[in-house]
Amino acid sequence: MDEFSFIESIKQHTYNQSSLIKGIGDDAAVFSSLSQNIVSAVDTFVEGVHFSKETMSLFHVGYRALAANISDLAAMGATPAFYLVSIVIPKGWSQEELLQIFNGMRHLARAYKMDLIGGDTVSGKEMCISVTVIGFTMKDKARYRSTAESGDIVFVTGTLGDSGAGLHILTHSNNYKEASYYINRHRMPSPRISFAIGLGHLARVTLNDISDGIASEANEIAEASNVTLLLNESEIPTNSSYNQFPVELQEKWKLFGGEDFELLGTIPPKDWDKVQQIGELTNTNVTKIGEVVEAGKNGKVILKQKHKSILLEKKGYTHLK
Ligand code: ADP
Ligand code: MG
Numbered sequence: 001m002d003e004f005s006f007i008e009s010i011k012q013h014t015y016n017q018s019s020l021i022k023g024i025g026d027d028a029a030v031f032s033s034l035s036q037n038i039v040s041a042v043d044t045f046v047e048g049v050h051f052s053k054e055t056m057s058l059f060h061v062g063y064r065a066l067a068a069n070i071s072d073l074a075a076m077g078a079t080p081a082f083y084l085v086s087i088v089i090p091k092g093w094s095q096e097e098l099l100q101i102f103n104g105m106r107h108l109a110r111a112y113k114m115d116l117i118g119g120d121t122v123s124g125k126e127m128c129i130s131v132t133v134i135g136f137t138m139k140d141k142a143r144y145r146s147t148a149e150s151g152d153i154v155f156v157t158g159t160l161g162d163s164g165a166g167l168h169i170l171t172h173s174n175n176y177k178e179a180s181y182y183i184n185r186h187r188m189p190s191p192r193i194s195f196a197i198g199l200g201h202l203a204r205v206t207l208n209d210i211s212d213g214i215a216s217e218a219n220e221i222a223e224a225s226n227v228t229l230l231l232n233e234s235e236i237p238t239n240s241s242y243n244q245f246p247v248e249l250q251e252k253w254k255l256f257g258g259e260d261f262e263l264l265g266t267i268p269p270k271d272w273d274k275v276q277q278i279g280e281l282t283n284t285n286v287t288k289i290g291e292v293v294e295a296g297k298n299g300k301v302i303l304k305q306k307h308k309s310i311l312l313e314k315k316g317y318t319h320l321k
Pocket of ligand 2: 026027
């Protein structure tokens, strides 16, 4: 495979972003921003660790890699603008296969008018894709996980556990209902950009995207904000046919499965109805799942279950006395 013809084949002929000055073709890309804050994130995906050709087409590998990054921008309240892709190509991969990965990314990028403005192409032992995204927020409007305050409502978008269920369906023989719904949620997650941007005029919103499981992200908010989050398990939203899966798996995917790329947030109660309105306007289900109960109590998450409360930790839970 010839690197130059490959780069030529993935290069956009026109760009969408007006802030772009130089795209692919020089030593680096150039863009400008007069008044906005620039937000950037990177995620790396290694074949066999983060994805497998067995459960996903190459189109989906690309789609998902970019979706995971865009979700980080959503969690910062940023509008996506650019992406760069570094790819390590092992022997035996054809240009056609690589193009399928880039097609998957392009498909999602188009929805957000994002431009591919650079990257790197090298050969190596393992297939590896690293995607960098760049977005913008209004000045001082990036959303941090450190801003939760006692009394806030804790909310989550969409439904949780779907991606874990989708992967399970793909890797086990089974006869589950709505299989294509779950598989699609695994392969083509929808980052919550329009909802996050819709929150733009609110004074204070805490956001984090669910990539490792709500247990993990809730703890990140609790630690960064130095508060305690109290979550009600029965309020955590799941899809209507989710109860068809074994109970332990439901629990595992919903709390620790991650990769649903939904948003977990906190908001002062006075702004809760605005959050719900923005949810409606952007076609995003938003559910209240708990509250911030204590400030200055160094970062704990308590999960209220039917008959008891447990301390929810990043990767598991312990029973409270
Ligand atoms: P340099 O040698 O100056 O680092 P390269 O020859 O690696 O530049 O790349 C030439 C151009 O192609 C640059 O604009 C670079 O950003 C772009 N490019 C290279 N690989 C990729 C890729 N995988 N995806 C997107 N753009 C790429
Ligand atoms: Mg150069």
